[in-house]
Amino acid sequence: MSITVIFFLGLIVALVGVIPPGLLNMTAAKISLREGAGRGIMFSTGVCLVVFVQTYIAAIFARYLSNRPDIVEILQRVAFVIFVLITIYFFLLASKETEPKIEAEIKSKHSRFFNGMFLSVLNVFPIPYQAYMTITLASFGVMDFERLSIITYVTGASMGTFVMLYVYIFFFDKIKDKAFTSQKNMNYIIGSVTGIVALITLINILMEL
Numbered sequence: 001m002s003i004t005v006i007f008f009l010g011l012i013v014a015l016v017g018v019i020p021p022g023l024l025n026m027t028a029a030k031i032s033l034r035e036g037a038g039r040g041i042m043f044s045t046g047v048c049l050v051v052f053v054q055t056y057i058a059a060i061f062a063r064y065l066s067n068r069p070d071i072v073e074i075l076q077r078v079a080f081v082i083f084v085l086i087t088i089y090f091f092l093l094a095s096k097e098t099e100p101k102i103e104a105e106i107k108s109k110h111s112r113f114f115n116g117m118f119l120s121v122l123n124v125f126p127i128p129y130q131a132y133m134t135i136t137l138a139s140f141g142v143m144d145f146e147r148l149s150i151i152t153y154v155t156g157a158s159m160g161t162f163v164m165l166y167v168y169i170f171f172f173d174k175i176k177d178k179a180f181t182s183q184k185n186m187n188y189i190i191g192s193v194t195g196i197v198a199l200i201t202l203i204n205i206l207m208e209l
Contacts, residue, residue: 006149043112089191
């Protein structure tokens with residue numbers, strides 16, 4: 001598979017994972033609004049550095065699992081159930097409105113960089129998410145676990161994360177009052193994304209029967 005395709009697959013998968021408003025993207029947006037875009041970008045850079053490492057770990061873990069089809073088969077079924085439950089949860093949660101909590105201000109650009117790294121380390125979701133997605137992509141034959149493919153995919157994932165954080169930094173002030181950015185609608189979006197992932201998982205399971 002072309003490394004260009006693998007790069008954009010990593011970019012798209014990571015971008016989709018960061019679309020819903022969460023601690024990292026909302027913090028990047030708030031930093032930009034309060035302290036300027038430069039500090040928001042420094043924060044995002046710190047986040048993406050950790051995402052690179054997390055995605056690499058996930059890909060290595062996925063490569064190990066790819067040699068254990070019995071384990072992969074079990075994990076696929078577990079993942080399907082989990083994504084279905086998450087989908088139901090967010091659709092039920094969509095009736096509630098909550099405001100994301102943002103941490104206190106830190107003035108130094110370097111502090112923002114390390115602050116981004118710290119918050120990203122606390123956010124371990126990319127590891128199981130990327131491990132699952134790389135296994136799924138490999139099962140469809142759109143990527144392999146050669147070193148070049150892994151590095152290309154990981155680089156794309158880091159770039160995808162940065163792109164979405166960048167969008168939040170520069171456009172959040174303009175779209176924050178729009179209806180589709182409400183927590184209710186974003187819960188619907190998250191539920192829809194996890195529902196699609198659950199559907200892909202189900203298709204993958206059925207193909208292997």
